Structures are given as structure tokens and as C-alpha cells.
Amino acid sequence: MLNKLSQFFMRRRSWSIPYAIFLLVFVVVPLVLIVAYAFTDEEGAFTLGNFRKFMVHPEAVNTFIYSIGIAMITTILCLVLGYPAAYIMSQKQFKTSKTMVVLFILPMWVNILIRTLATVALFDFLKLPLGEGALIFGMVYNFLPFMIYPIYNTLQKMDQSLIEAAQDLGANPLKVFTKVVLPLSMPGIFSGILMVFMPTVSTFAIAELLTMNNIKLFGTTVQENIYNGMWNYGAALSLIMLLLIAIMSFFSNDEDNAQNESGGVI
Amino acid sequence: MQQANYIIEVQNVSKYFGEKVALDNINLKVKKGEFVTILGPSGCGKTTLLRLIAGFQTASEGEIRISGQEITQTPPHMRPVNTVFQKYALFPHLNVYDNIAFGLKLKKLPASVIEKKVKSALKMVGMTDYEYRDVDSLSGGQQQRVAIARAIVNNPEVLLLDEPLAALDLKMRKDMQMELKELHKSLGVTFVYVTHDQEEALTLSDTIVVMSEGKIQQIGTPIDIYNEPINSFVADFIGESNILNATMLKDKLVSFAGHEFECVDEGFGENTPVDVVIRPEDIYIFEPSDAAQLRGKVTSCIFKGVHYEMLVQTEDGYELMVQDYNCFEAGREVGLLVKPFDIHVMKKERTCNTFEGHLVDETHVEFLGREFECLPVKDIESGATVQVEVDFNRVTLQDNEEDGMLTGDVNFILYKGDHYHLTVRSDWDEDVYVDTNDVWDDGDRVGITIAPEDIRVVMN
Amino acid sequence: MMKTILAKGYLWLLLALLYSPILIIMIFSFTEAKVLGNWTGFSFNLYSSLFSGGMHHSLTNAIINTFLIALIAATVSTVLGSIAAIGIYNLRSRQRAAMNFVNNIPIMNPDIITGVSLFLLFVSFGISQGFTTVVLAHISFCTPYVVLSVMPRLKKMNPNIYEAALDLGATPFQALRKVILPEILPGMISGFILAFTLSIDDFAVTIFTIGNEGLETLSTYIYADARKGGLTPELRPLSTIIFVTVLVLLIVINRRAEKQKQE
Numbered sequence: 010m011l012n013k014l015s016q017f018f019m020r021r022r023s024w025s026i027p028y029a030i031f032l033l034v035f036v037v038v039p040l041v042l043i044v045a046y047a048f049t050d051e052e053g054a055f056t057l058g059n060f061r062k063f064m065v066h067p068e069a070v071n072t073f074i075y076s077i078g079i080a081m082i083t084t085i086l087c088l089v090l091g092y093p094a095a096y097i098m099s100q101k102q103f104k105t106s107k108t109m110v111v112l113f114i115l116p117m118w119v120n121i122l123i124r125t126l127a128t129v130a131l132f133d134f135l136k137l138p139l140g141e142g143a144l145i146f147g148m149v150y151n152f153l154p155f156m157i158y159p160i161y162n163t164l165q166k167m168d169q170s171l172i173e174a175a176q177d178l179g180a181n182p183l184k185v186f187t188k189v190v191l192p193l194s195m196p197g198i199f200s201g202i203l204m205v206f207m208p209t210v211s212t213f214a215i216a217e218l219l220t221m222n223n224i225k226l227f228g229t230t231v232q233e234n235i236y237n238g239m240w241n242y243g244a245a246l247s248l249i250m251l252l253l254i255a256i257m258s259f260f261s262n263d264e265d266n267a268q269n270e271s272g273g274v275i
Numbered sequence: 276m277q278q279a280n281y282i283i284e285v286q287n288v289s290k291y292f293g294e295k296v297a298l299d300n301i302n303l304k305v306k307k308g309e310f311v312t313i314l315g316p317s318g319c320g321k322t323t324l325l326r327l328i329a330g331f332q333t334a335s336e337g338e339i340r341i342s343g344q345e346i347t348q349t350p351p352h353m354r355p356v357n358t359v360f361q362k363y364a365l366f367p368h369l370n371v372y373d374n375i376a377f378g379l380k381l382k383k384l385p386a387s388v389i390e391k392k393v394k395s396a397l398k399m400v401g402m403t404d405y406e407y408r409d410v411d412s413l414s415g416g417q418q419q420r421v422a423i424a425r426a427i428v429n430n431p432e433v434l435l436l437d438e439p440l441a442a443l444d445l446k447m448r449k450d451m452q453m454e455l456k457e458l459h460k461s462l463g464v465t466f467v468y469v470t471h472d473q474e475e476a477l478t479l480s481d482t483i484v485v486m487s488e489g490k491i492q493q494i495g496t497p498i499d500i501y502n503e504p505i506n507s508f509v510a511d512f513i514g515e516s517n518i519l520n521a522t523m524l525k526d527k528l529v530s531f532a533g534h535e536f537e538c539v540d541e542g543f544g545e546n547t548p549v550d551v552v553i554r555p556e557d558i559y560i561f562e563p564s565d566a567a568q569l570r571g572k573v574t575s576c577i578f579k580g581v582h583y584e585m586l587v588q589t590e591d592g593y594e595l596m597v598q599d600y601n602c603f604e605a606g607r608e609v610g611l612l613v614k615p616f617d618i619h620v621m622k623k624e625r626t627c628n629t630f631e632g633h634l635v636d637e638t639h640v641e642f643l644g645r646e647f648e649c650l651p652v653k654d655i656e657s658g659a660t661v662q663v664e665v666d667f668n669r670v671t672l673q674d675n676e677e678d679g680m681l682t683g684d685v686n687f688i689l690y691k692g693d694h695y696h697l698t699v700r701s702d703w704d705e706d707v708y709v710d711t712n713d714v715w716d717d718g719d720r721v722g723i724t725i726a727p728e729d730i731r732v733v734m735n
Numbered sequence: 736m737m738k739t740i741l742a743k744g745y746l747w748l749l750l751a752l753l754y755s756p757i758l759i760i761m762i763f764s765f766t767e768a769k770v771l772g773n774w775t776g777f778s779f780n781l782y783s784s785l786f787s788g789g790m791h792h793s794l795t796n797a798i799i800n801t802f803l804i805a806l807i808a809a810t811v812s813t814v815l816g817s818i819a820a821i822g823i824y825n826l827r828s829r830q831r832a833a834m835n836f837v838n839n840i841p842i843m844n845p846d847i848i849t850g851v852s853l854f855l856l857f858v859s860f861g862i863s864q865g866f867t868t869v870v871l872a873h874i875s876f877c878t879p880y881v882v883l884s885v886m887p888r889l890k891k892m893n894p895n896i897y898e899a900a901l902d903l904g905a906t907p908f909q910a911l912r913k914v915i916l917p918e919i920l921p922g923m924i925s926g927f928i929l930a931f932t933l934s935i936d937d938f939a940v941t942i943f944t945i946g947n948e949g950l951e952t953l954s955t956y957i958y959a960d961a962r963k964g965g966l967t968p969e970l971r972p973l974s975t976i977i978f979v980t981v982l983v984l985l986i987v988i989n990r991r992a993e994k995q996k997q998e
């Protein structure tokens with residue numbers, strides 16, 4: 010028996026078992042619970058009522074659509090602002106230092122609430138009104154690094170000789186960009202879109218802070234319902250959000266996005 | 276006790292990785308103090324066998340004994356063997372001294388003893404002044420010496436070496452071969468050495484074990500293996516050779532390349548198909564004369580340092596490789612002669628493809644995982660299990676795998692003087708043997724086609 | 736030349752925009768005014784009041800809780816994640832792919848989903864929420880990052896060195912301690928720092944798992960405070976300190992990663 014046991018531990022693959030159990034309990038089961046709660050009522054009986062409630066609830070649907078709208082605007086703004094920055098940093102001709110990249114990514118690691126309060130402070134300081142404008146500024150400010158990093162990463166890994174090859178074959182700078190650089194940076198763009206869209210559509214709390222409680226986003230709806238004890242309905246709303254994100258990530262599916270790089274921190 | 280002479284005994288050992296058979300019923304006995312080399316192409320199972328002896332993997336079936344002790348399930352740290360790994364596997368966070376002292380420290384030997392042993396091991400491998408160097412700062416050869424010192428310092432009963440010289444350059448490899456041989460002599464420890472380099476095996480070993488596809492093909496001294504290869508695989512793998520189809524007419528008379536030759540082999544019966552092996556250095560080459568058994572024309576002549584290597588096309592269309600100190604330029608007519616004792620006759624492993632199959636109906640038979648059309652079969656009931664025979668030269672290979680009735684990978688190529696004998700591993704995991712004049716490469720993906728009239732269905 | 740100046744100008748403009756809010760907070764942490772935006776002269780008073788406890792008792796508690804949770808979560812995550820990484824590395828490819836997939840879920844999941852799902856887990860099994868649940872939740876989203884930072888070290892390691900240690904007479908546990916551990920230690924340290932930072936930073940998951948027993952972390956404190964309308968003046972020096980700390984930590988990790996790549 011003892012021999013069997015020691016043999017079991019000797020096989021190093023057995024060492025993944027504690028974590029496998031941990032993942033099962035704290036990742037898989039909770040996700041299953043969301044589904045289970047979403048499709049049951051308070052007595053635990055199967056129902057589609059939670060989803061029906063959402064469909065007939067104009068406020069919830071409006072918030073949902075409004076959140077998607079805000080997320081899309083934020084994503085587009087981040088792309089428009091972020092792509093040139095990523096491009097400039099990735100090109101040797103501009104001689105930007107590595108620290109520049111770190112500087113762009115640093116704010117990503119500061120508490121989102123502190124960042125948001127800082128935005129509020131900035132608007133106060135400049136005597137600008139809080140509201141939709143502040144909301145979008147705050148979102149872009151919060152999530153721009155998530156757009157820049159993956160694009161920078163793809164552009165930087167791109168083989169520079171491809172650009173030279175295009176030039177050699179007679180492409181002007183514009184053509185080089187549209188026919189070579191842009192298509193090759195698509196994976197980075199997709200992963201950037203996903204990484205910005207996902208948190209923007211799911212944030213809560215920061216919208217209220219930026220708009221003095223005037224605008225509510227879908228994340229807040231989810232949080233309020235859970236907070237007020239409407240677990241089943243809250244779970245259904247979470248599932249809807251999860252579905253939206255699943256669809257998004259399906260369309261921008263890419264394997265080696267920036268996060269999985271070795272050392273993968275900054 | 277007879278057994279006491281053997282330090283390693285491997286009995287009926289098989290190892291499976293899922294469906295794949297890595298070792299198939301291996302039996303091997305190693306004498307104390309012997310230098311045994313396990314030789315074979317990559318993927319033949321030689322490293323797996325070594326790892327079973329070291330204890331990094333356990334056998335699926337069978338038994339392994341070291342010094343008479345059954346150790347099949349014993350974990351590696353409790354076995355009296357030490358290993359020198361292919362890529363050295365030195366501990367990068369320890370310096371040379373601590374790497375070598377690793378095993379001794381685990382045995383809790385007093386520091387003074389450890390120091391003495393480490394120093395003497397370092398001296399033995401010629402690395403005396405390197406004690407406190409970082410292992411990453413050493414060259415490949417130096418790292419290998421440290422790896423060897425780290426193993427021998429523990430006084431193992433058996434030293435296992437897994438392609439220890441494979442990562443070194445040619446010059447370094449030659450030097451290390453000599454040093455290993457010296458080391459073996461001075462230590463008197465049993466060496467089990469794994470390599471794919473036949474020349475290394477011939478140089479170093481007392482005994483060579485030739486492996487292929489998870490099976491032992493031949494065990495013998497280097498001279499035996501070289502001079503009396505047991506089959507065409509061994510003959511082809513060890514050294515350069517001409518391997519030809521032949522017919523044993525009667526005892527001491529064999530016919531090949533369109534000529535009858537005297538030989539020394541007997542006991543094959545009359546008119547038996549066999550393979551003959553002739554080493555290129557055993558063929559005499561000279562100006563055409565009456566003494567010539569074969570006549571032909573030199574097609575290429577390359578200087579190889581000591582000798583010339585020439586390809587000769589005979590009048591009957593066979594190509595033979597000849598090595599000689601004299602040069603016969605390409606285009607020259609020559610005569611060739613082989614002495615009886617230089618002709619090695621080997622039993623053929625098979626004379627045609629045979630497959631297990633079953634008859635679907637009168638004109639269809641199923642084998643190799645699909646249904647084939649065949650000529651009408653009489654006397655055998657539909658559904659019966661049958662044996663299917665296909666001649667080697669009746670199997671057609673196609674470049675475009677979709678053209679074939681089934682597909683496979685070219686696995687092994689043997690040049691037989693006037694044609695190639697290929698082993699094609701079908702996707703059904705059965706080997707199909709093919710004689711062809713077309714040139715294929717190892718690993719080529721091919722389509723395989725067999726015409727209905729070439730399929731012989733035989734009652735099982 | 737013109738192009739370079741334009742390009743660099745664009746980058747600096749964008750950075751100025753990104754950093755202006757934080758800079759405002761940092762600047763106004765050196766003045767005493769209650770309302771942000773009023774400059775009433777340079778002073779360290781907010782810093783000294785932050786450290787002398789001259790502020791709400793609950794903020795001090797929140798800070799202590801935050802660091803305690805981060806310390807426990809990061810330690811457990813590092814141990815669990817490192818052992819798991821060794822295990823996963825040695826799995827057969829299909830199982831390994833499955834483990835990597837599940838390991839990536841907490842990383843890819845939006846925080847709110849992680850929060851809601853863990854909330855449902857705890858309420859379904861009737862576990863009362865508080866310090867323990869927050870720690871468990873933090874471990875669950877920190878460990879995947881530890882696995883990801885230890886894995887590259889394992890991949891870089893010569894797979895034979897573990898076997899070499901066994902071969903030289905080490906038991907599996909000795910081989911782990913004397914050979915594998917020194918090899919993966921840099922990855923473990925990076926993983927620990929990362930886990931620590933993530934834990935301190937977290938708001939979304941914490942708020943769902945903290946319960947209503949009055950436990951506060953810095954995030955929930957700031958949130959509650961901000962909802963009340965104002966920002967406690969002491970939060971300005973605190974934010975500044977946290978920002979600078981995170982900055983230093985990140986530069987340390989980044990340097991380590993760079994060095995590893997050079998090796």
C-alpha cells in the first residue's frame with residue numbers, strides 16, 4: 010500500500026491532481042452553477058422565466074444594448090488611438106526605447122478604482138462636467154493599454170524583411186502598410202479588440218463613479234440583482250454576458266495572444 | 276550458479292506506450308565487465324531499453340535483473356546503476372564539484388571522503404582544475420566529462436550511456452571514444468552504451484546488440500556482426516554492403532547477378548531464394564580478363580582517403596559498389612571477382628507479402644483494412660479467413676496518395692543492385708514490401724495499389 | 736526626421752493623457768485641502784496622517800486586510816501553482832491541453848463572471864462569506880498566473896536532470912528539492928509578485944465574495960467612499976504610494992523577465 014502510494018507520487022504527472030481538483034471546485038463548478046441558477050427558479054425547478062424576464066424588461070434590455078454601444082465606441086476609439094502608437098513603437102526607424110512600451114502598459118496594473126477616481130479628479134480639476142463624455146474618456150483611459158500591447162506584440166514579431174521584400178517588389182509606403190503590415194497585424198488587432206471589449210462590456214461600479222450615478226451599465230445590473238438576492242435572474246444575466254463574450258472571442262480566436270508569452274508579465 | 280556470471284538479465288521484456296509497441300519481447304544477458312553497445316536507428320527502442328534498465332520507465336511485461344536481483348519495479352534511486360545522459364543533464368545551479376558530489380552527498384559520506392573521491396573522478400576524466408567552474412561555462416566535451424565523472428564517482432555496478440557523444444563534433448567524438456575505452460578498461464565496470472552510429476559501436480564494443488522496430492535483430496561481437504550479418508537489415512545498417520537477391524542452387528553453389536558462384540554455405544536446400552551480402556572491399560576489381568566472374572563498366576569513382584569507392588554496372592544490369600586501393604576511372608571496362616568465403620548467404624525473411632484477410636465473396640477479399648477486388652476464388656467459402664499473397668514486384672506505389680487504394684509511409688529502403696526493396700508502413704500499421712525501380716525517399720507518403728490479378732488467395 | 740518628431744510627439748501626447756489623472760492625484764497628495772483641485776500649499780500632512788492613524792480606523796483595517804489577503808493568497812497560489820505546473824508539464828499531451836484550457840478560464844473570464852460564479856458557489860454550499868472566501872477567491876484567480884510563469888522555466892529545463900538526480904540516488908522528493916526547485920525558483924518569485932499585485936488590485940471578485948460582516952479591503956473601502964461622493968483626502972497619498980509600489984514591483988518583474996530571455 011505504502012509502496013503504491015509512493016509510486017503514485019513519484020509520477021510527477023500525479024502532482025497536477027490537487028490543482029485539477031481545485032480548478033474543478035473553484036472554476037468549473039461555479040461556472041456550471043451560473044448555468045444551473047440561470048435555468049431554475051427560486052424553488053430549483055427548471056424554467057426559462059429568467060430569460061423571459063430579461064426580454065420583457067425594457068430597462069434591462071436597454072442597458073444591455075447601451076453597454077454594447079459604449080463598449081463598441083470605446084473599442085473603436087482604443088483601436089484608432091492605439092494602433093498608431095503600437096506601430097510607432099514597433100518600428101525601428103523611430104528609435105523608441107523599450108521603456109516606452111512599459112510606460113504604456115503600467116497603468117494597466119493600477120487599481121481600476123483608483124484610475125477611475127483619478128479620472129473623476131481630472132474632470133473636476135478641469136471643471137468639466139461628469140457624464141457620457143467622462144464615461145467614454147474613463148473607459149478609453151482604463152483600457153487603452155489592452156489594445157496597444159497585443160498589437161505592438163504582433164507588429165514587433167513581424168519579420169522586417171517582409172516589408173523590405175514588399176518595397177523591393179515595388180510597393181509604395183501606403184501599399185506596404187495596407188497590403189503587408191495591416192493584414193499581418195490582424196491577429197493582434199483581434200486580440201486587442203477582445204481584450205478591450207470584454208472588460209468594457211462587463212465593468213460595473215466605474216460607470217456610476219464617472220457619471221455621478223446617472224448612467225448604468227449592464228455589469229451594474231448584474232451586480233445589483235445578485236446584491237439584492239435575485240440570484241437566478243442575476244445568473245441568467247451573467248450567462249447572457251458570458252454568451253456575448255464567447256461569441257466575440259469565437260470571432261477573434263487566436264492562440265498565442267500576448268498574455269501567454271514567457272515571463273508574460275508586462 | 277551459471278546465472279552469477281551475468282550482471283544484467285533482461286527476460287521477455289515488452290514495453291507499450293498506449294497502442295504503440297516500443298519493445299517487443301526483448302531477451303538480453305550482459306556479462307560482468309563487458310562493454311555492450313545497443314545499436315539501431317532512431318525510434319528502434321534502444322533508448323527505451325536503457326531507460327528500463329535505469330528505472331526511469333517500467334516494463335509492461337517481463338523481468339529485469341541486476342546482479343541476480345529482480346529490479347523490474349525498483350525506483351531508479353535504489354538501483355546500482357548510473358547514467359550518462361545524451362545532453363549531459365548537469366545541474367545548472369551547481370558548479371562542477373557539487374555536480375559530481377551530488378550522489379555522494381545524498382549517501383551522507385563524510386566531507387573529506389567526498390572531496391577525495393570527487394578529486395580522483397575529476398582526475399580520471401582529465402578535468403582536475405575545473406572544480407569550481409560554473410557548468411554553463413564549459414564546452415560540450417568538458418560537460419560530457421563532468422557528466423561521466425558524476426556517474427562513475429558513485430562506483431556503479433553498471434554504467435549506462437545514452438548516446439553520450441552524439442552532441443559533440445567529429446574530432447571531439449573520436450577523442451572521447453578512445454577515452455571511454457580507456458576508462459572502461461581501468462574501471463572494470465560494465466558499460467551499456469546506446470548509439471545509432473555503427474562505426475562507434477564497432478570501435479568500442481565487446482558485444483553489439485542490433486535493434487530495429489523494438490526487436491533485437493542480432494547479438495554478437497563486432498567481427499561477427501560485420502562478417503556474418505543475420506539479415507539484410509543488419510547487413511545494410513552495419514558498414515557498406517552490396518545486398519542482392521540470389522538463388523541457392525545447391526550446397527556451396529549460389530547464383531546471383533547472372534552468374535553462378537562457389538560459396539561456403541550449406542544447408543539451405545536446393546533452388547532456394549536467398550539474399551547474399553558482399554562487402555565492397557571483398558570484391559576484386561581488375562582489367563577485363565578470363566579470371567573475371569563478372570564484367571562491367573565503372574560508372575563513378577570517388578577518392579575516399581585511403582581507398583577509392585567505385586560503382587560498377589555489370590553486363591546484366593546489376594550495380595555493385597567496389598572499394599579498392601587502385602583507381603579505375605568512370606567509363607572503364609573492368610572485371611570483377613568474389614572469393615567463396617566473402618559471399619555471405621542469408622535466409623530470406625520472406626519471399627512475398629502475406630496478409631491475414633477474409634473472403635467477402637467470390638471476387639472480393641478484405642485485408643489491410645479495406646476490400647480488394649480479386650480473380651474469382653473457387654473452393655473457399657465466403658466469409659472464411661484466408662491468407663493473401665502478393666509478390667513484391669506486383670505492388671505499385673504512387674506519388675499522389677489519393678491515387679492509391681490505401682496509403683502508407685516509406686519506412687526502410689534497401690538497394691538490391693538492380694532494384695530497390697522498400698518497406699512501406701501502411702496506415703493500417705502493417706508492413707507492405709515492395710520491389711521497384713523507382714527512387715523513393717525514406718518517409719515519403721505514398722499511395723499503394725494492387726491489381727486484382729496479382730492477389731493470390733490461399734486457404735488458411 | 737519630421738516624421739520621427741511627429742511620431743514621438745504623438746506617443747508623448749498619448750502618455751500625457753494616460754498619466755494626467757494619476758499625476759493630478761500625486762500632485763494633490765502633497766497639499767492639505769479637503770477638496771481635490773484646491774492647492775493650499777505644499778505639505779506632507781496627508782502622508783503623516785496616513786501613517787499616524789489620524790484618519791478613519793476602518794481605512795487602517797482595510798489596508799491591513801488587503802495586505803494580509805494578498806500575502807496569504809499569493810503564498811498559497813505560488814505553492815499550489817508551482818506543484819501544479821510540474822504536474823501539468825509531465826502530463827500526456829491531451830490531458831495537458833485540457834488542464835491548460837481550464838487554467839486559462841479564470842484568466843480569460845471577465846472579473847464579474849468570476850465574482851458571480853464564486854458567489855453562487857459559496858451561497859449554494861451555505862458557506863458564510865468573509866475573510867476565508869475572499870482568500871479562496873483570490874487564490875483561484877491568482878494560481879493560473881503562477882502556473883503560467885513557472886511553466887516556461889520547466890520547458891527550458893533539460894528534462895533529464897530530474898532523472899539524473901534519481902539516478903544518483905535522490906528520492907523523488909530530494910530530486911524535487913535539490914534540482915527542480917532551484918531551477919523554477921525565478922518563475923515562482925515572478926509568479927508570487929504577480930499574484931500579490933493582482934490580489935491587492937482586485938475589486939470585482941472581492942466585492943462578490945466579501946459578504947456583509949463588515950470586512951473591508953482597500954478596494955471596497957475606496958468604492959464605498961467614492962459612492963458617498965467624496966474621496967477621503969488620505970486616499971491621495973495612499974494611491975500615490977500604491978502606484979509607486981506597483982511601478983517598482985513591475986519594473987523588478989520586467990527586469991527579471993528580460994534577464995531570463997537573455998539567458
